[in-house]
Amino acid sequence: MLIFCLCLLQMPRDVVSITTRQHSQDCRCLPDDNCWPTLHDWNTFNRSVNGRLIRIRPVGAVCHGREYNAALCAIAQNSTHDSLWRIEKPGALQSVTWETRPYRNRSCFIDTPRAIPCDQGRIPVYGVLAQTAQDIQEAVRFASFHNLHVAIRNTGHDGIGRSSGVxxxxxxxxxLKEIQFMQEFVPQGGDxxxxxxxxxxxxxxxxxxLAAGREHGVNMVTGTCSTVAASGGFLQGGGLGFLGPAYGIASDNALEFHVVTAKGDLVIANEYQNKDLFWALRGGGGGxxxxxxxxxxRTFPDVPAIHFxxxxxxxxxxxxxSDADQAIWDITTELTNLLPVLKHKDNKTSAIIVPRFLEDRAVLEAHVLFVNTSDKDPVEKHLNMLHSALEAKGLSPAYKSELTRYPNLSAWLNIPRQMTGAAYGLIEGSVLISExxxxxxxxxSHIMDVLSNLEYIVGDSVEILMSxxxxxxxxxxxxxSALxxxxxxxGLLLTIRRTLPTTSLTQIMVNSQMPMVRALQVPPLGSYYNVADIELPDSRRAFWGENYARLYSIKQVWDPDGLFIVRMAVGSEDWDDEGICRV
Structure with a gap:
């Protein structure tokens, strides 16, 4: 295999400047520090991972300054809102909020004028495109030895900056695309x-x-957004999906993990070995x-389903x-009011209702999924109640609906869906609502009265999830588990998302609706770690409740030096907001 020389990868010393941090072992080594690895160090490491080390630049770099390339810039501008394109680019995230450092005006947007300098922002400086567990082991050992700031990245779906870092x-x-099905799985060490x-x-x-599962006649719990990875941070943070009411939350169905630890060891965690790590990985948070x-x-048989x-x-x-907005809220309210009836009828039923408010229109998308049933008649009976209520309000012309029977649930699950847009600024938060x-x-009705009377701006959306x-x-x-x-x-998860154009990222960074949504549930039930509000008070209790003390203890056992520190995660309170210096 060709090993390339890294002599062209040297970063300028002013890529990152954290002037207030301490220069000691209590802080990570950054590119402007004397402790940063030399070119010889990088080249030696590159050979150890078979040439899979890369220098990373923000995807917008090809549209600015000396790096400008008209053809590549055009491709980037045309592809920027494509979630799959962003997944393939190490220098991109799904939300541009955490590609940048807006308070320091350090960014590299694709759509800003060419003359504006391109700054690295929070995009990592170097990375390894791991293809094997050994690649990850070498990377972890190298990062630990050189005291580097580690960012684990999968698809870049994250709302609070856990996939990037200064x-x-x-x-x-x-x-890492391995897929292997088994009719009978026995965890290692088990009987x-x-x-x-x-x-x-x-x-x-x-x-x-899901596509591979369909070929094998099975399904599994995945996210509501089909471009989110089925494992990784999604599952480790709990993992909410359409099949939760039928089969449990994603972390409930994890049977075994192969994990590279902070020491660079490859270990197996299941109910029989490394049981504390297994407990923590199921809901304790990714990275x-x-x-x-x-x-x-676990996988489940491909049963029939009905979808509304x-x-x-x-x-x-x-x-x-307000006319269009009010109509959207009226339809949303009637449908939400029907959810308890549908849930009582069949507790496997799931739903997601998403009103969005754009500049020129207000839109609504709602899905209700009935698992392991082929009988449309009881469903239609209840939906007729909805249609009658909407007709009485004069809203029948304002919406379209369809009820579809699927002989195989996989046919519906394999319809691609992206519930949130890519390449916008994003701030979000979530609140659990009790049964x-x-x-x-x-x-x-009370829930909808609060949600419909919040102040929204262009780009805001609400998600009502009965998953x-x-x-x-x-x-x-x-x-x-640690869930x-x-x-x-x-009974529900309520999510508020504020989607902002890149030019507004420095203007609005606080989701002001969340305190009023949290006030719905007293005493509080908590929040979803994968949809986190950066202003959430007492966040660790909100994410993990009584499990937090045990999680913190496990963290000290498996990562005593804090190599894996991400925002608002277990152990992150021992570090600054960027995860660079101990506090």
């Missing part, structure tokens, strides 16, 4: 089968896992306890935007 070294796992399962590499996307190489998860789709797309009149509130008299209850609740008695215990008592 002056960091990227361990990119997106090329009994866990049934049918699949081992998936860390880089396998949800859409890739914190090690680098997951692959995960073995409702959409609305209403123009917003320049002087009467007590969800099922209470006028409970959903809990059912088996998620039942697993309270059979699954022991926030109150997930077992939840």
């Amino acid at each position: 002056g960091s070294f990227q361990i990119n796992v997106n090329l 009994k089968s866990e049934g049918s399962a699949v081992t998936i590499g860390a880089g396998v996307l949800g859409l890739e896992a 914190t306890f090690g680098v997951v190489v692959n995960t073995t998860i 789709l409702l959409t609305a797309d209403l123009p917003r009149h320049p002087t009467r935007t 007590d509130l969800f099922f209470s008299h006028n409970g959903t 809990v209850g059912g088996q998620v609740k039942a697993n309270k008695y059979t699954v022991d 926030l215990p109150s997930w077992r008592e939840a």
